[in-house]
Amino acid sequence: MTTSSPAPDLSWIKKLTRPEDLAAYRNTLIAEQQPDATRILVCCGTGCKALGALDLLAAMKQAVADAHLDVKVAPLVKRTGCHSFCSRGPLLTIQPQDIFYQKLKPSDAAEIVQETIIGGKIVPRFLYKPIGSKQPIEKRSEIPFFAAQTRVVLERVGVVDPFDIRDSIVHGAYSALVKVLTQMSPKEVIEEMKISKLRGRGGAGFPAGLKWESCARQKGRHYVICNGDEGDPGAFMDASTMEGDPHAVLEGMAIAAYSMGSDRGFIYVRMEYPLAVQTLANAIRQAEDLGLLGQNILGTGFNFKVSVSTGAGAFVCGESSALMSSLEGKVGRPRPKYIRSTEKGFRDSPSNLNNVETYANVPKIILNGGAWYASMGTERSAGTKVFSLTGNVNNVGLIEVPMGTSLRHIVYDIGGGIPNKKELKAVQTGGPSGGCIPIPKKFLDINVGFGKLAEIGSIMGSGGMIVMDENTCMVEVSRYFIHFLVEESCGQCTPCREGLTQMERILTRITRGEGEEGDIELLEEIGTFTNSFSLCGLGTSSANPVLSTIRYFREEYEAHIRDKKCPAGVCKALYHLEIQPEVCTGCGVCKKRCPAKAITGEKKEPHLIHQELCIKCMECYRNCKFDAIAIR
């Protein structure tokens, strides 16, 4: 398997010493390219890389070389970041034809080059077919997963080679920085940000322009910090942005630094994101060498040095004050916020901390204007939002939609619905401190945005969205998230430390069939107390998974406690499986698949599960095509 990272040839780099040099350099790069040449964009994002994308990339390059094509028609094979449709990887797109091939192996490379690149023919078996349709779709832009998105932050992700700054420059990188350096005062930059109504994408939704203004007002050395910690289970929005378009984040930070008179920035990234760390470090080096970051940027006298700092992967270190402590080399623990970080943050100096996606929006706002950005989304939640759509949904991946898009549109039109014809039960938003929104009862048509989700007991958080089907036990979901928070709480304040521990104990008892009358009320009491009196955001939202599941799925808690039943068939102590003889066709599939040899029966006769042997692995239940197996 190929694991090596690219070792770019940097001999072409010459420092740009005037703002106008960037446009001239960009024009040279565009002229050097053959505008009509075919480009094969191979996704090498973390998901596809894990599935062997680097081998596919190497095989594509080899197949092109083996074809001995005239240099004028030889396609350029390039590695890119995440193409977003992670459940279909490894994959590639051929441009400008817009052909999308998915689920590829390195051994497919020669056929793609011979048939499609040389022969101009589509290979139908590599095309994507929507679930339930026999009609493959040829063009990426016609696949509903992509067609229904509005890509602002993700526009260059999956398009440019994140290891070569030239590709990003061709696609517009750093032109917003040139604009602010040559045409805008720091105050005008902040004004544009305020007009855009961009709210921080890390969770709390604080208006970015106001934060920048408050930081700029302070005296002393200013720091610009990017929060790339992204500790929510199932979230990969920020990782994909850092890996796929590092220059959007760096340019956003440089513009922020200019607006508040800062010369120093840090990007805090967890060590579990090695590709993001590597991509950013390489991007910073190339940008500095070109004169786009570092000392005397483009000869304007503006200095801005950025470094990547790695965290050990503690969820609490994503909290702003804990992050700054960790950045200072201290233990990553939140502190009380009587004084804002914009006044006294990193090294007791004015510090502006924003999320990766917040910064990545900035160049677009500067180039297109704040009013353009504010025209997308809703009054209270402007712009677009990136979500990582995961769980029981057909199209797992990264999506970007205008704020205010309905959950129905996200789950069914973009997500392609629920696998195996199951019913949609809930959507969990906001990570471990978020809530579970019951669906379809009331909320399928709710518009996703900061206010709406808070109204119904959840939060938008940084954009994790986990879809849950009918076989999800909401008590177990709540126990899972509380267990995660018990592990991640820093433990310095009593309501969070003790409240979480007690909630986990009660939930564990309930899922084991040892729940007692009064447990639900006790959970509500402890949860309300923990949310009210903890020190930082981890504690003050920690009971959300419990409180939201009790609010919307109380009957499920009652079934566990009173009837000693788990209706979803998840809590092993609380259910058993039975084959319904009147439905069973005797096909024998369950018997073949049972690892415990717990099923007997003759062909074409109803089968039987021997309860004493069954280990509740659910293999039979999942594979019976006739729905003959019931959870009791």
Ligand SMILES: Cc1cc2nc3c(=O)[nH]c(=O)nc-3n(C[C@H](O)[C@H](O)[C@H](O)COP(=O)(O)O)c2cc1C
């Ligand atoms: C426990 C906890 C974890 C957090 N993790 C993150 C994170 O991983 N990334 C992030 O941007 N914000 C995270 N936040 C929010 C940050 O404290 C902060 O509000 C945010 O980074 C500010 O950037 P923004 O205004 O651009 O959203 C977390 C907050 C808490 C309480």
Ligand code: SF4
């Ligand atoms: S609320 Fe929890 S994570 Fe936050 S400071 Fe208190 S103990 Fe630490």
Ligand code: SF4
């Ligand atoms: S798979 Fe279903 S239909 Fe087939 S034998 Fe088992 S229970 Fe019966």
Ligand code: SF4
């Ligand atoms: S749940 Fe697993 S162990 Fe039990 S009968 Fe089905 S396949 Fe066998």
Ligand code: FES
């Ligand atoms: S990592 Fe390849 S599509 Fe997401």
